[in-house]
Amino acid sequence: MQGNNNSDKPKYNFKRITSHPGFKSLGAAFMAVFLGLVVGFAIMLIASPGNAISGFRFVLLGGLRRLGDVLYFATPILMTGLAVGFAFKMGLFNIGASGQYTMGMFFALYVAFMWDLPGSTHWMVAILAGFLGGMVWGFIPGIFKALLNVNEVITSIMFNYIGMYLVDMWIQNNSIMYNSSMTRTRYIDAGVQIPALGVAGSNVNFGIVMAVLIAIILYIVLEKTTFGYELKATGHNKHAAEYAGMQGKRNIILTMVIAGGMAGLGGAFAILAPSAIAGSSMTYEPINIIAANGFTGIAVALLGNAHPLGTILSATFISYIQRGGTLTSLVGFKPEIIDIVVAVIIYFSAFAMIMNSAIGRFIKARLGKEEDKPLLEIGEEPVEEAEPQNEQETEKEAE
């Protein structure tokens, strides 16, 4: 914040930039990340004072050595992040990304093992199946919400468990998919795996490209289409949306279906990813554990402020921190400690929303005083009937 007293011009421009909502949410995200890193470092200091600095260097810079892996691990959480964020735009809290992810993964696996399709259509169809599986698992809470007004948080939490147990059961009962001596799924044929992007020593694959494209498509849907207009209007004020004749129920179902589809794609991208070791593949272990990628998606969406493009950044960042974290075991940190540090960073990221307004206020308080004619920003006044503090009117009066 230095240099704001020096001259008039840059100060004004700075203020312009800072008052842009996009800047504020980006600034908030960085602030959240910074605080998370500070606390994370403090935890590492407590856990192992001697190794804290070298360990923390791994957390900060370790990801650079494994950029391929960063992108590979970012793919599924980008998709679950989109699943949470998209529903959030409509005011729905889709906590069921985990179940949708697992369901999508199963559908993709089923097509991979049970169907016989020629060439590269096989993996494409498997991905579409994953999309479908996630949509089904988003559709059910959506129906409950729209028709019976059952809170989507409750249903989607329950459907996390229902989905996970169903999938585990189906897999264990299917000897073509399940290798009971390894207690995990068998290897998928190389032909059904998503083509790799060819980064040495990493599993990064075409999935990340599709995920980024999908994020951009979601952005266009939200910002440019009538559906996006309806969806955001409903999220901001569902009464006004109803008054304007928008079909709230249809939109709730549609939103949950799309959100579920995103998470389902995440599951498909994860399980169909190519393996760097020839003759093997990704596998799933049906051991009654809810997919963590679904919950990481919540943090990704929060850090990305539910904005599809922001979600690309936040998914990459969280993946980066996680990759760096795993490297700290080289200097003797237990993986659990790293999980805690990463969790703290993610936890702080949840404050991004709060900091959003805090940063704006801070900057305004700092700069606002010296401003002659700042941009009007009236929303913060606690006014009921909106005292019209209106620049134009005052100017009119001055004539």
Add this chain to the structure above:
Amino acid sequence: MENYIVEMLNITKEFPGIIANDNITLKLKKGEIHALLGENGAGKSTLMSVLFGLYQAEKGEIRKNGKKVTINNPNDANALGIGMVHQHFKLVEVFTVLENIILGVEPVKSGFLEMEESKGKIMELSEQYGLKISPDSLIEDISVGMQQRVEILKMLYRDNEILIFDEPTAVLTPQEIKELLQIMKDLAAEGKSILFITHKLNEIMEVADRCTVLRKGKYIGTVDVDSTTKEELSRMMVGRDISFSVDKEESRPGEIILSIKNMTVASKTHKNNAVRNVSFDVRAGEIVCLAGIDGNGQSEFVYGLTGLEKLVSGSISLKGKDISKASIRERSASGMSHIPEDRHKHGLVLDYKLEENLILQRYWQPKFQKNQFIRFDEMRNYAEDLIERFDIRSSQGPTTLARSMSGGNQQKAIIAREIDKKHELLVAVQPTRGLDVGAIEYIHSQLVESRDAGKAVLLISLELDEVMNVSDRILVIYEGEIVGELDPKETTTQELGLYMAGAKRNTEKETGHAGE
């Protein structure tokens, strides 16, 4: 020093980008009722917030009994004997009247509440000032009028001698307003000094001794009410002449546009139906007003009419087409425009830009979308056109967030949207609520213009003046039934008041035909 109890001298209070109070001086004499008049946004509330310690002024000083004081928070104000009745009451709904009054200054004996003592004091005050209350009722069970009396007793119980009333009559029925004004006179007679914030000129003329007028943050003047007129005051307030009677020609009703038969709508809050067996017609080229005291089924009637709520029974037809079961969108598309009662809840998406709000009812039409993609250039052009034609003022034009606009301009935006949309019937629900005379005049002229353009206008209003001035025909609703049809040229406000209070009816109860 004269006998001023409070002096606010040269108060200046700035907010970023605006001077809310510019060198304002207000002097309150002991025992007087001093009205503070101004349009929405003139700075009345800011000035009172400065006095009550919610804001600190940048310049100027406050004196009490000639001595300079600093008021940093409402507790300071309280200690100086300044109390305030806010426009939206600050009461705990599930507490009793008594508990609410002593809240914050509870008498305690060794850790236990001592209610009886304070109850005695409260009942004494209640009798002394004619503030009828039932001390053991819960706030949620008593009328708005009594809730207000509780707020007044809260001030008296704290021995406040300077009482600020922030638009106290906005929420009251005509009868309750009368009672309140009498109470204010009694309080002044007992030596209390009253600051009365309002933009209703009739009330000022009736009770106030002096009146200070603010306009757009500036001090315009202080006048003795006895030696001024309503016209004079309104000129001071808005800076130009305001006509109180709505200019309009005789109505020339045409064909029937809206026909409602035996409409019954359920209530959300209780088991009885909120609207019972209501039937009436509205013709092209007339303004029909559905008058009634708040809470007599008007809101539910409008919900039923516009499709926000399902009908229990009955039918609605618009231009001969039955729309009883049509969706909101279908009703809107077949020619119904709706200015909703609550502009923040229904009328606007506050976090959307003005331009986005202006297409809220039309974004799906080919003009504004192509293959489901919003046509942003059309949206912008349309917004600029409406902003110009309807004089909607905002800081950043089409891209202003609706939330940051003034109440009057928010309402203008809704009216622009609803009137410019192709329509046969305009349903306007309390379109002037909370607005100042300038905006009210504008909105009334828009309604009349719409009528003269051959539209059917159905106005739902609680304001007697509005009902009498604007409508061509009055239907009175009481407890969900139409109890009377009146001609505004022949009836009086007194008679209308009796109908609204349910003391009189001129239609048969069972059939509910509104004298057609």
